[in-house]
Amino acid sequence: MQQCGSVNDCDCGLVGSAAERAVGQQLVQRILANVESAVLGKTEVVWLCTAALLGGGHVLLEDAPGLGKTSLARALAKTLGCQFVRMQFTPDLLPSDLLGAAVYRPATGDFEFRPGPIFTNVLLADEINRTTPRNQSALLEAMSERQVSVEGVTHSLPQPFLVIATQNPREFEGTYPLPENQLDRFMMCLSVGYPERQAELEILQRHRTGQPVESLQPVASAPEILALQRQVQQVRVDDSLAGYMLDLAERTRNHPELSLGVSTRGVLTWYRAAQALAFMEGREFVIPDDIKRAAVPVLAHRLVSRGMLAEGQRQRCGQIVQALMDTLPVPA
Known part of the structure; x- marks a missing residue:
């Protein structure tokens, strides 16, 4: 998987002239079409999630289980050719389970940092309100600064970096509501919602032989996404x-x-x-x-x-x- 350290390091040819901007916009249309081929009947949600990615933000999906939140995150990750990690947030989760930890190596007498699941391009934080505030706050630095600090050492996250978190807004027993400063780190809060009847029928037919997400092929690379983010800023x-x-x-x-x-x-x-x-x-x-x-x-x-x-x-x-x-x- 290709990655680049910053937007300014990218030389994929998508930033600059009107012709290059046109190439970038064509790439956006391919991304949208690819995701929508696996996530049926949710055009607006796909558009807004993609806008959050291009705007350098993160997404909170609030909805009941089984409506395609995970499929949407996986489809977006596979479309971008980026690394994807799904992490189930539970009450017994520790910050080190998410961020990683410094491990002592007796052979050398040194501590070696072992990255946690957050070192990815697309992180699906499933049921984020079921973990403790301590773990929720561990995401703050990562979401706002694109870096994490462990044992006083700062580690940069892969770029691009997108957090898609989910929570069920109708279940409150055993949950820890996200505080305002955590909610403020999400660019958008979206609801997937139930699909229309025709779209749901097509979903049943498409899933008869397997998961449509599994057949998706990447149409963009990490450096291209970084360049698109630069174009959005212009x-x-x-x-x-x-x-x-x-x-x-x-x-x-x-x-x-x-x-x-x-x-x-x-x-x-x-x-x-x-x-x-x-x-x-x-x-x-x-x-x-x-x-x-x-x-x-x-x-x-x-x-x-x-x-x-x-x-x-x-x-x-x-x-x-x-x-x-x-x-x-x-x-x-």
């Missing part, structure tokens, strides 16, 4: 649209139903997600539709409503974001 956002985003964030901070509004990091993440969606649509600039499309997936899980039970929290916050967008004038 997508233009007009000052008026940036002001529109700040206006909406300000309204969440003063909303009577909310005890916690959107942070500056949340606005920046929203900004990056809109850039990624614009790039995926083949544009070099963001339009209001990109901002609106990313708003609820990026912002709703960052808000805290007053007096709401955990089960209805996310849905109500999403409704508030949508209502604010409906009333806030869009720049021409």
Whole structure:
């Protein structure tokens, strides 16, 4: 598997001229088509997960078991030709089980670092709310800094690095809800949802002879993904649209139903997600539709409503974001 240490180290020819940008956008379409060939009937979820990857973010999937969360993560990893690790988060998990540990070698008298499962490109953190806060916090540095610190030594993670975490929002016994600072590290919180009847029928037919994900072939390499991330950063956002985003964030901070509004990091993440969606649509600039499309997936899980039970929290916050967008004038 190819990897490069940073975007600037990449020489795969996808950054620069208009022709190179066109090549990058064609690559995005191949990625989307490849993933959708194995994850049927979930076009919008596939698009948003890909946008999070290109925007350098992470994804939290909240939904019931058996709706394709693992298949989506595996399909994305296989499409990118990247290393994939699925880790089941349990109450007895230790941070060293995730990050790795320094092991003493008697022959040399030295300590040797043995990397944990987090040293991968795509990490599926399954049922992340079933492990203790100590383990949840162990992910913070990895998700925000792309590095981990063990025994006072910092180790860089492979690039690109994407965490796709899952949790069942309807089961609370024996779980540890993610704190706000942990939720804030996820670019998007998505729900896969039940497929439509025709798509579900096709899923049954496709799975008759095996798992469609297993037959996927890579259409992109790690250096190409890093270059696409660099191109996303070059997508233009007009000052008026940036002001529109700040206006909406300000309204969440003063909303009577909310005890916690959107942070500056949340606005920046929203900004990056809109850039990624614009790039995926083949544009070099963001339009209001990109901002609106990313708003609820990026912002709703960052808000805290007053007096709401955990089960209805996310849905109500999403409704508030949508209502604010409906009333806030869009720049021409």
